[in-house]
Each structure stands twice: as C-alpha cells, then as structure tokens.
Amino acid sequence: MATEDAALKVKVARFEELYALDDSQDDEPDEGLLQSMAMLKRKRSEKSEPLAQTSSSSMTAISKRDRDAPEIPAKLQKLSRTTSAPPSLISPHKTASSRQLRRTSTLPKSVVTTTPTSDPADVAPKPAKLFSGLHFYFFPNNLKNPGRKFRIQKAEEYGAKWEQAFSATVTHIVVDRSMNYDQILQYLRLDAIPQQNIHVVDERYPADCISFRSIVDAGQRQYYIKGYKPQQVSEPTVIPRADSLQLKPAGRAVQTREPQTLSQRTTTTLSDPSPVKPASMATTVEDPSPGKRALEPSDSSLSAGWERPGPREQIVLSYCFGTDSRQLIDDDDDQGTTSTATTGTNLLDLGSSTVVPKWQQRFQCMQQNTGKNEDSPNAETIALLQEMAEYYTQIKDEWRPIAYRKAIATLRKHPVKVTTKEAAEKLPFIGERLAAKIEEITFAGFLQRLQSAREEPADQVLQLFLKVYGIGYAKGMRLVAQGYKTLEDLRTKADLDQNQKIGLEHFDDFNTRVPRLEVKQHSDLVAKAAKNLNEGIQVYTMGSYRRGAESTGDIDLVITHANWPMTRLRVMVIDSLVPQLFKQGFLKCALAATSRQDGSKWHGASCLPGSNVWRRIDFLLVPAEELGAALIYFTGNDIFNRSMRLLASKKGMRLNQRGLYKDVMRGKSREKLTEGELVEGRDEKKIFAILGVPWREPWERIC
DNA sequence: GGGCTGTACTG
DNA sequence: CAGTACA
DNA sequence: GCCC
Numbered sequence: 001m002a003t004e005d006a007a008l009k010v011k012v013a014r015f016e017e018l019y020a021l022d023d024s025q026d027d028e029p030d031e032g033l034l035q036s037m038a039m040l041k042r043k044r045s046e047k048s049e050p051l052a053q054t055s056s057s058s059m060t061a062i063s064k065r066d067r068d069a070p071e072i073p074a075k076l077q078k079l080s081r082t083t084s085a086p087p088s089l090i091s092p093h094k095t096a097s098s099r100q101l102r103r104t105s106t107l108p109k110s111v112v113t114t115t116p117t118s119d120p121a122d123v124a125p126k127p128a129k130l131f132s133g134l135h136f137y138f139f140p141n142n143l144k145n146p147g148r149k150f151r152i153q154k155a156e157e158y159g160a161k162w163e164q165a166f167s168a169t170v171t172h173i174v175v176d177r178s179m180n181y182d183q184i185l186q187y188l189r190l191d192a193i194p195q196q197n198i199h200v201v202d203e204r205y206p207a208d209c210i211s212f213r214s215i216v217d218a219g220q221r222q223y224y225i226k227g228y229k230p231q232q233v234s235e236p237t238v239i240p241r242a243d244s245l246q247l248k249p250a251g252r253a254v255q256t257r258e259p260q261t262l263s264q265r266t267t268t269t270l271s272d273p274s275p276v277k278p279a280s281m282a283t284t285v286e287d288p289s290p291g292k293r294a295l296e297p298s299d300s301s302l303s304a305g306w307e308r309p310g311p312r313e314q315i316v317l318s319y320c321f322g323t324d325s326r327q328l329i330d331d332d333d334d335q336g337t338t339s340t341a342t343t344g345t346n347l348l349d350l351g352s353s354t355v356v357p358k359w360q361q362r363f364q365c366m367q368q369n370t371g372k373n374e375d376s377p378n379a380e381t382i383a384l385l386q387e388m389a390e391y392y393t394q395i396k397d398e399w400r401p402i403a404y405r406k407a408i409a410t411l412r413k414h415p416v417k418v419t420t421k422e423a424a425e426k427l428p429f430i431g432e433r434l435a436a437k438i439e440e441i442t443f444a445g446f447l448q449r450l451q452s453a454r455e456e457p458a459d460q461v462l463q464l465f466l467k468v469y470g471i472g473y474a475k476g477m478r479l480v481a482q483g484y485k486t487l488e489d490l491r492t493k494a495d496l497d498q499n500q501k502i503g504l505e506h507f508d509d510f511n512t513r514v515p516r517l518e519v520k521q522h523s524d525l526v527a528k529a530a531k532n533l534n535e536g537i538q539v540y541t542m543g544s545y546r547r548g549a550e551s552t553g554d555i556d557l558v559i560t561h562a563n564w565p566m567t568r569l570r571v572m573v574i575d576s577l578v579p580q581l582f583k584q585g586f587l588k589c590a591l592a593a594t595s596r597q598d599g600s601k602w603h604g605a606s607c608l609p610g611s612n613v614w615r616r617i618d619f620l621l622v623p624a625e626e627l628g629a630a631l632i633y634f635t636g637n638d639i640f641n642r643s644m645r646l647l648a649s650k651k652g653m654r655l656n657q658r659g660l661y662k663d664v665m666r667g668k669s670r671e672k673l674t675e676g677e678l679v680e681g682r683d684e685k686k687i688f689a690i691l692g693v694p695w696r697e698p699w700e701r702i703c
Numbered sequence: 704g705g706g707c708t709g710t711a712c713t714g
Numbered sequence: 715c716a717g718t719a720c721a
Numbered sequence: 722g723c724c725c
Contacts, residue, residue, distance in 0.1 A: 359725095362724090392722085397722085399706090399707065399722060399723085400722040400723095401722080402707060402722075402723085403707090403722030403723050403724095404722065406707095406722085406723070407722080407723080428723095428724095429722090429724085430723085431722070432723095433722065433723090434722065434723080469718095469719090470717095470718070471718085472717060472718050473717090473718095474716080474717060474718090475717075475718085497714070498713090499713080499718090543720090543721075544721095554720095556720085556721080591712095591719090592711075592712045592718090592719075592720095594711085594712080595712095599711070599712075600710095600711075601711060601712075601719095601720075603711095603712085603719080603720085618721095620721095632721090633709090633720085633721055634720085634721060635721075636720085636721040637721065638708090638721050639721095640721085641708070641709085641720095642708045642709085642721090643708090645708040645709065646707075646708065648708095649708075649709095654708095655709085656708085656709055656710060657710070657711095658710095669705075669706070670706080672709090
C-alpha cells in the first residue's frame, strides 16, 4: 500500500509537471492533449495520446502491472479535472500557484499590478476580463500550430481580441519562439515596430499574465524576441539565412519544393557497389586481429565467388527462383522496371535487383545504412528525434521508438533539409505527427518540454537506476517508488538480486565505453586461451566492433569450432575455457551462464591483466553450421536484425541466431506454429541471398 | 484496429 | 511467468 | 509513432 502511494505520487508529480507545461504554452504543442480533452467526453479513447506520454500500447502493457503503473490514474485524473473545469480550462487559482512555484526564478521583477485582484488567496477572479481591451496579433497568426491555437484560445477566453490582420489597433504581437524579430519585420514589411504603441512579446507572455493574474510588464527581458536588440530597433536589418528559413505566413510562394528522396524507387544499390568504408575501418582491416583474420578467408573466398558465380552459387540462384520467385520477382504490378535480363546477371544483382518489390524496399535491411548523419542537412532534426526516441525507449514505450527510428533513417537518406510539415509528410515513415514535429524542430526547439520531463527528479533517478546492469524499467520504477534516490541508497538499502548488485558495484565500469583497441585485447586473450585448449576453436569479435565502431559498449565474442557439435563445444567452454579464464583472473564474474546441458550464451565481466576496469563480455557458442546466422545476429545492429527477421517472416520464413528456416507456419499475428525447415545457417552471404537482401557489409548495417 | 524480432537466462 | 538482456 |  505504502509503495503504491509513493509510486502514485511520483507519477502524479511527473505528469503534473508535464501538463503544467502544456498549459504554459511550451514549445511543443500538445495536440494529443487537446484531442484527448475533446474526446474524453465521448469515450476514454485508447488512441490519441499526449506527446511525452505513455502510448496506448504501453498503457495496456502497463495496466497489466497495475500496481506499478499509476500512469493511468494520474493521466485520467488530470484530464478529467481539466475537462470538468469551467470554460476557462484552467482553474486559475490552482494553476497559477503551481506555476508560480515552478517559475519562481523567472518571476518578472516588476509585476505591474494593474488588475486590482489584490487578494491573492481569494476566489478565482473573473478570468475573462484580464485581457479585455487588448488586441493580440499572433505571429504566425493562424491556428495551424496546436500550441499556438491553444494560446490564442486562452487569450480570447481571457478577453483579448484576436486580430486577424495586423493593424493600428493591435496592442501586442505575440511571437512564437521559433520566430525572430527580423522575420516579423520582413513579414509585416516594416522597418521597425512602433514600440510605444505595440508590445512585441514572446509567446510565454500571455501565460505569465494569466499566471500572475495581471498584465505584466511586456518590456521585460524574458519576453524579448529572438534577434531583437533594444537599441537597434529602427535600423534596417539584414536577415540572416533568410533564404533557408521559410516563413510560413509569407505564403506558398516562399516555400521551396522538396526534391523527392533520392533513394526512392531508384536502384542506387546497384549502381553503387563500392561503399565507402569508414575511415576507422581502414586500419582495422589490415589489423592482424585473430578474429578479423579468421573472418577473412570465408569472406574473401565468398566474394570472389560472388563476382563470378560458380556452380554453388547457381544453386543458390535457382533456389531463390525456385521457392521464392513470387516474392523476388514481379510481385508488384506497378513496378514497371521488370527486368528481363535477370537470368544472365550475377548474383549481386539478384539481391539488389530492380525487381525487388516496393514492400520489400521499405525494409531497413534493404538499404545501406552507415549510421552517419554528420553530413546530412537534417542532422539537427535527426539529433532531436533521436533524443525523443531514446526518451520513449526509457519510459518503456515500445512502439514510438520504432516509428522514430524509421523516420530518422528516412531523414538520414534525404538529401535536402526538410523544413515544412508538407514536405516531411511525403516521406516514407513520416506521418502527420512526426511531420509536425519536424517542422517544429526546424522552426524552434520543441525539445524543451522533453528536457523538462528529463529534469524531473523522479525521471532522473529512474534514468540513473536504469543504467545499472540488471535493473530494467519495472525494477527501476519500484525502486524510485520506494523512495531511493542514489546509487548509495540502492547499495545500502535496496533489495537487489546478485546481478544487480554486481551491476551496481561496477556501475562506472559497465557504463564506460570500451575503446576499440581494448576490445581486441580482450578478444585476443580469449582466443589465445581457447587455442591452447584446442587449435580448432575460433573466436570472432562481434557487435559494434565488427561494424567498425571506435568504441563499444561491451565485448561480444562468437566462439566456434569447425567440426565440433554444439554439445562438445559447450562442454569445452563451460568446463574448461571459462574456468581457465577465471583462474587467469581475466574473467571476474558470471552474469548469465549456459548450463552444461543446453544453451548458447555466456555473459559476464572480464578485466585485462594490470587493469582494474571490468568490462561486460558476452560469449555466443556456435556450431559451424550455424555460424552464418550467428554472425548476422551478433553483428546487428538490433534494428537491422529486426528488419531482416521481419522480412523473413513476411516471406514465410524465420530467421534467428541459428539459421534461416522456410515453410514456417504462423497463426494469427504471425505467431509461430511450426519451426519450419532449416534452409541455411552456415553461410552469412547465402542467408542474405536467399532472403533477397543485397549483401551488407557490417558497417552498412547501422540502421 | 492490429502489427511492429526472436531468442536465452534468472528468480 | 515476468523481467531483463542480446543483437 | 507509422503503415496496411
């Protein structure tokens, strides 16, 4: 009971904050909230949800663990309170006090108490009168942006007159934070705004007035518009980057037409067979790491074969056409490019050929993703969306991050900066809501609200706890609810399992990136010990190391043997290799170990001789016939893997770390009914080929 | 309105 | 079984 | 979140 209350309080506080932000016209308009409020009367809908909020899916997920999930009550409580409030939406008393609390630091020094609401703790003042006599002109002056719409509605409720056009009667120009002073001048075709008659204020101004129940001094610094310099008012201004900033109110004429995405419907993969390796790769390729070298023979022999298809590859080819011709060719009617020359072309063409139907092109694995976005014109937008995705991931929203990442991948490939909603919405995986956010981002920094959420103490504590290996969202929430605030609290008071204790003890170690060089040292050490036990054991360095990363989160190793079955390999690793490495002092602890009977993974921590930094290290035990599938799995990245697996699934197959299986029967919602028949597990490239995915070098799998 | 990967280890 | 983790 |  007590913990429930604590959890509830934490959550309520968190959402109070969020909704307070909504009320206070933050950068990010909360369409979801507005919708929810409108819809709530009809039904407590499951769909539309506020931005920094749990999704319908997470709501359902959470509601299963109702004990841990005060979200719903908190949200509904707040929403119903809002909806049942008098027409003013805000109960001025309550909101004002809470907001005052929040913004004490920015409280205007000179609150001009023009309104004689002398008694602060009195009945709610007639809000409708606060702005009466004032004429507001908004900039931009339309309702397109939900946040602004909200502001305009509020202003009108409090008695302001919303001026549709700019005129002499305007008393205040309320400017979106995304806009700057020059843009106003340009739009209004003015050299300067007559400051005596008209106040130009930041978008927060009306909200502050409402908060303080008075017309606050509009001349204060915190209401200055971007680009406004008090002394420079009359001087004609040079507009920085005027060409790149599309000022919406200026109308369609200004809007540039966004070129179509390059990647769309063009067969770039075909014409670009030689991807640029990351600079960092150059060194690592010649790097005589055992893992690397071990990979090379098969790789090079294969790619040689790839260029001049030999008999074996022909088999693959016929296999593809034999069993999967429907999916691989002319599956799509409107794909006018039906190539007639496929038979004679080499296998590389098969994978990336022009006949790949549209639905398959949409898979992440069907494109080169090098994960680079420095040179993208959308880098800024991408960065912010990435933060959003991370945030949603952390609050355990299962699906939004997926949507965000797909949108990010689209933006990465888009050659032009996307600035407007309209342009954004045309792109794949960018819908109405993300398009709106993209527009917001380019015009403003809507992430402020996200930051507010992040600045919430409860959220920060949760974020901290989530970094402890072994503590996930459920445990983290419980710990926060129990009132723990620091790692020290956890160490001394909290009830943790063994892994969590280790995770806590080595919090810093496990949260420190491992330099590429050190990954190799760990790998070499394991490989050497393995070779000592048996010459045939091979060790591959996987994960982001194989993708070329300069540093990694942990050390991922595949351990395999050319001839041994899994059973023998496992016994060797569990009974000999691991104990040996422990004895050497290299392995420090086991976090998840396979039994001698079955299983394939070993997780633990390792430490180089002479060092005292523990690193997370994972072994994957792989029999040779599963090596290809294991390489795919352990190379990742996760998004690439999911994409490959989903594609397989859509083709009636199944892909996991053991192999590619065909004729998998699936029930409702793709639920696996039969295991299917193993098609290929040994050869990484064949798995790609059979799936119809063009070969992707490891560093092209960074989706 | 349902789907968005598939698995392995722990307690 | 839920939770956590792995790519 | 988006897509079908």
